Amino acid sequence: MSDTDPRARPDRALPLHDLIQARMQERGWSYSDLERAAGRALTRGRWQQLGSGAPLRKFPDPGSLTVISQVLEVDITTVVLAAAQSLGLDVRQQGADLSSLLPDRTERxxxxxxxxxxxxxxxxxxxxxxxxxxxxxxxxxxxxxxxxxxxxxxxxxxxxxxxxxxxx
Incomplete structure (x- = not known):
């Protein structure tokens, strides 16, 4: 990872496209898989738009943020911060975020x-x-x-x- 790679900056929220891409890679999913998992609440095209890295023009609506959170199995705060980062807001985490180091399914x-x-x-x-x-x-x-x-x-x-x- 390079110094300019956002994943190399643990003090900053991941942009939404990096969050989506990381979860897709972990699961071996495509944009069509995301659409199916969302019950078609977000289309394949919308997932592709969000995951492409193209700058967001406006903040996603609350319903979309909720669907993204559920499909990616991450908390809503992570998705909101990722969307804000994608809009160009300098979103920094305060202190060390131990929760980001915990493995999946910790809530169980x-x-x-x-x-x-x-x-x-x-x-x-x-x-x-x-x-x-x-x-x-x-x-x-x-x-x-x-x-x-x-x-x-x-x-x-x-x-x-x-x-x-x-x-x-």
Missing amino acids: LSDRMREAILALVRAAVAETLAEDGLEPARSDALRGLRLEWPKTAAPSGPPPTEDSPDDD
């Missing part, structure tokens, strides 16, 4: 698993703030949560030591 996690992941992230943030001297260390960052994974998911071999070479 159980409430218990979601809480465990959030507790781990909160503990990591608290530890980082403590290391930076911004907040005192909190021993209750995990609030008594005990994280367990099946032994089959555990890494094999001994844990790395400080003198282990990096895999970078």
Whole structure:
């Protein structure tokens, strides 16, 4: 990816055409497939227009944004920001967007698993703030949560030591 490639700029929203193209590529879909998945609410020609990279002249209507969100299986905010970026608005994300790093279907996690992941992230943030001297260390960052994974998911071999070479 080049520096001018919008996907190389994680602080900016993807333009709508890049979002559409990325989802099409992931699924091996054509514009006709998008039209079918949309129940013909957006035509093949409209999908092609949105996915071509041609500058948008106006913001898509709310119904179209909703259809795009549903078909691409991304949240409506992502689609709205992508459309705004395609209109030439300088749409920047505030801070790191952890949600963009999460794999597809994360929304299917159980409430218990979601809480465990959030507790781990909160503990990591608290530890980082403590290391930076911004907040005192909190021993209750995990609030008594005990994280367990099946032994089959555990890494094999001994844990790395400080003198282990990096895999970078």
